Amino acid sequence: MCRSRIDRIAEVFLGAAAILAGGIVLLIVGFLFYGASPVLQSGEFPLLFTDREWQPTSDREPQFGIVPMLVGSVLVTVLAGSIAVPLGVAGAVFHQFYLPSLFKKWNRRALELLAGVPSVVFGFWGLMVLVPAINRMHPPGQSLLAAGLVLGLMILPMVALTSQVALDSVPREHLQAAAGLGIGRASTILRIALPCARPGIGAGAVLAIARAVGETMAVVMVCGNIANLPGSIFDPIRPITSTIVLEMGYATESHKALLYTAGLILVLVIAALAGWLAFHRNPEAVAK
Amino acid sequence: MKFIYKLITISVASLFAISCQDSAQDERITLTGSSTVAPVVADAAKAYEASHPEYRIDVQTGGSSRGIADAKSGLADMGMISRALKEEESDLTAHRIAVDGVCVITHDTNPIENLTRAQLIDIYTGKISNWKDVGGPAQEIVVVNKAAGRATLEVFLNYVGLDSADVQADVVAGENQQAIKTVAGNESAIGYVSIGAAASEADAGTAIKLVSCDGVPASTASVASGEFPITRPLQVVTLGEVSPAAAAFLEYLKSSQINDIIESHLYVPISN
Numbered sequence: 001m002c003r004s005r006i007d008r009i010a011e012v013f014l015g016a017a018a019i020l021a022g023g024i025v026l027l028i029v030g031f032l033f034y035g036a037s038p039v040l041q042s043g044e045f046p047l048l049f050t051d052r053e054w055q056p057t058s059d060r061e062p063q064f065g066i067v068p069m070l071v072g073s074v075l076v077t078v079l080a081g082s083i084a085v086p087l088g089v090a091g092a093v094f095h096q097f098y099l100p101s102l103f104k105k106w107n108r109r110a111l112e113l114l115a116g117v118p119s120v121v122f123g124f125w126g127l128m129v130l131v132p133a134i135n136r137m138h139p140p141g142q143s144l145l146a147a148g149l150v151l152g153l154m155i156l157p158m159v160a161l162t163s164q165v166a167l168d169s170v171p172r173e174h175l176q177a178a179a180g181l182g183i184g185r186a187s188t189i190l191r192i193a194l195p196c197a198r199p200g201i202g203a204g205a206v207l208a209i210a211r212a213v214g215e216t217m218a219v220v221m222v223c224g225n226i227a228n229l230p231g232s233i234f235d236p237i238r239p240i241t242s243t244i245v246l247e248m249g250y251a252t253e254s255h256k257a258l259l260y261t262a263g264l265i266l267v268l269v270i271a272a273l274a275g276w277l278a279f280h281r282n283p284e285a286v287a288k
Numbered sequence: 289m290k291f292i293y294k295l296i297t298i299s300v301a302s303l304f305a306i307s308c309q310d311s312a313q314d315e316r317i318t319l320t321g322s323s324t325v326a327p328v329v330a331d332a333a334k335a336y337e338a339s340h341p342e343y344r345i346d347v348q349t350g351g352s353s354r355g356i357a358d359a360k361s362g363l364a365d366m367g368m369i370s371r372a373l374k375e376e377e378s379d380l381t382a383h384r385i386a387v388d389g390v391c392v393i394t395h396d397t398n399p400i401e402n403l404t405r406a407q408l409i410d411i412y413t414g415k416i417s418n419w420k421d422v423g424g425p426a427q428e429i430v431v432v433n434k435a436a437g438r439a440t441l442e443v444f445l446n447y448v449g450l451d452s453a454d455v456q457a458d459v460v461a462g463e464n465q466q467a468i469k470t471v472a473g474n475e476s477a478i479g480y481v482s483i484g485a486a487a488s489e490a491d492a493g494t495a496i497k498l499v500s501c502d503g504v505p506a507s508t509a510s511v512a513s514g515e516f517p518i519t520r521p522l523q524v525v526t527l528g529e530v531s532p533a534a535a536a537f538l539e540y541l542k543s544s545q546i547n548d549i550i551e552s553h554l555y556v557p558i559s560n
Contacts, residue, residue: 057436058453127466132473140430140458141474225435225460236459246462250351250437 032267035260038253048261054227054243056255066262068229072144072237073213073266075230076223079148080155080212085205087152088159092201093189095160096167108164115157123218126150131222138234142224145233150218155208162204166197206277213270216241240266315340315533320348321355321368322439323463324388324482325522328553329368332546336537345537352439356380359525365534367525370439370482379527385541386522386555389483390443391506392499393468395475396490400424402500405517409448411478414456419476432470432479433457440464443520444480472496480518483511484554512556522555 039045044064051065095107126146135141170193178188194201224236225246240262248259319329326349333345348364355367356377373382392403400422403411410416411429420426433455434441445452459477461467464485471477472495483506486498498506501517510516524541526534540546547557 053453055453058451060451061453063453127469128473131470135430135474135476139428139474139476142459142470220462221466224458226457238460246435246460247437249349250353250435252353252357252437255437 029264029267032260032264036257036264038257039261044258045261048258048265054238056247056251056258064258065227066240066243066265068227069238069240069243069262070265070269071229072223072227073239073241073269075144076147076151076219076237076239077209077212079144079233080151081205081209083148083152084156084159084208084212088156088205088208089163089194089201091156091160092163092167093194095164097185097189097193108161111157111160114153115161117154119154119215119218120221122150122154123221126218126222134234140224140236142222142236143234144223144230144237147219147223147237147239148233150222151212151215154215154218155212158208158211159201159204162207163197163201166200166204167193169200170196210270210274213266213273214241216245220245314344315342316344316346317366317531317534317537318346318348318364319366319368319524320350320358320364321525322352322370322522323349324370324439324484325355325368325385325524328386328522328546328550328555329524329541331549331552332541333537335546335549336540343533343537351437352442353437355525359527362527365526365530366538368523369525370522371442371520373523373525377525380525381527382521382523382525383538383542384521384523384558385546386550386557387511388520388522388555389506389508389511389516390440390447390480390518390520391483391486391516392478392480392501393471393486393496394478394499395471396495396497397475398424398497400499402503404502405448408501409450412448412450412455412457427476430458430474430477431456432459432461432467432477434467434480435460435462438462439520440480440482443518447518468494468496483508483516487554508551508554508556 033040039048047064048066051063052068053063053065054069055061055063091111095104099107126149130146130149131141133141134143134146174192174196175188178192183191219239220242223238223242225238225242226236227238227243228235230237244259244263247255251259319326319333326347330347333343333347337343337345350358352367352369352371355364355369357367358364359367359380367380369382370388373380392408394400398419400419403422407416407422411422412431412433414431416422417429418426419429434444436452441452445455459470461470461479464481467479467481468485468489471479472489483498486496486506487508490496490498500506504510504515504517506516511519524538526538530538544557550557
């Protein structure tokens, strides 16, 4: 009797919490649609993909092309991922199989500390140290490369820590069997540990990359914010998030609606990415 | 279930209590807008609150465009802008409280001392892309521009007579501070920021240099004398009649009582 009452109370509360959490997402998306509605209704929407430049406040010839910024978001994310994922996984392998256990705790602590550094601090460091260094190689310094490096460093601890957990959960019997068969450490890692840990490593990498797409404060300081297609990694870029943070507080009416539309597109792109990954996810990962 | 109802009743009641708590006797004023004007108004508000304890003055930044929008929509009692009103904004009333100049800055190792308006136009449209063409070292110029909507951008474009689409920039910065840090970290960069911000940073040892414009040195003194060519008014805007409390604070802002505060921010007061 008493138990069923507790159950019912729990059901009400948990249900409310679940509806609230899901409802907030719907609210945000609904709000974005509402904010973007002037653009969606006026037929300006296709201009976002056909205009070549982003000049929303030009008096002479306003242009609303967001394709260079979408490309900027994608490129900086790919660069950050291709820096952080190999380094993070390699670091995790070293941590798991080579590092004496005496140092393991300290390595972990250091990574956790790196994960806790606020993004604005990464951005500041990038602006004061990394950008001048790149500028000496190839001006202007604020570039796709700088943004990718800063972002890569930011998501590196996430990749490394999740990879460590994944490698740690490889069944002991597999490793012992490999040792019993006289298989060397390198083959054990490459043929047994990494394939076993692949779903966990993959999930960690996806989480980190999703963070990289949306990261703003560090990127806006080092990417240069020029909304053109970059010709090389030394050219500045402008991800969508930077545009929103740079212009949102200063935009009026139609300009603001354009920024809402850009935000909506970014959310839809991330949702599509998440959906695609869920669809292609390794069934093993779901079972775990 | 009774327990849940009780909980809900208590939490709703306490929410009401919190929201009604302090509105009864206080005079609340909200100002939003330009990040250039806001620090001055915030200091003035602090001083005013000290002598008028019933006042609660809330100052928020977000740029001149936000100041205009919030004053029009009534979200704020007054907006703060760091430029003149445009034609389509004539329904608002502007109240000048100070003047500021926008100056061109370079890295302090750059030997350039002066740039003319024509040179600035060529540099910002990309016709001149190397410092040696204006008498400097053979180095590619890194052009730092401001993001769309910033008052410094509008004032600068107005002075050089360019449209925002004409500017060929290498870097776009948001706040004055970001532009200053970008130029300080790059020997071949050129940018433009508020003279007040630039002078105080240069005094504090940041590696930037204030460049003269058409032969007029960039300083608060040349802004005060009216010689410096790129200036902007720092203003508070209102829509129609404001509340008596807001009107009283507005009088204070326009009076000479805040001249010390204006000067401490390296802007130039107008009332004496």
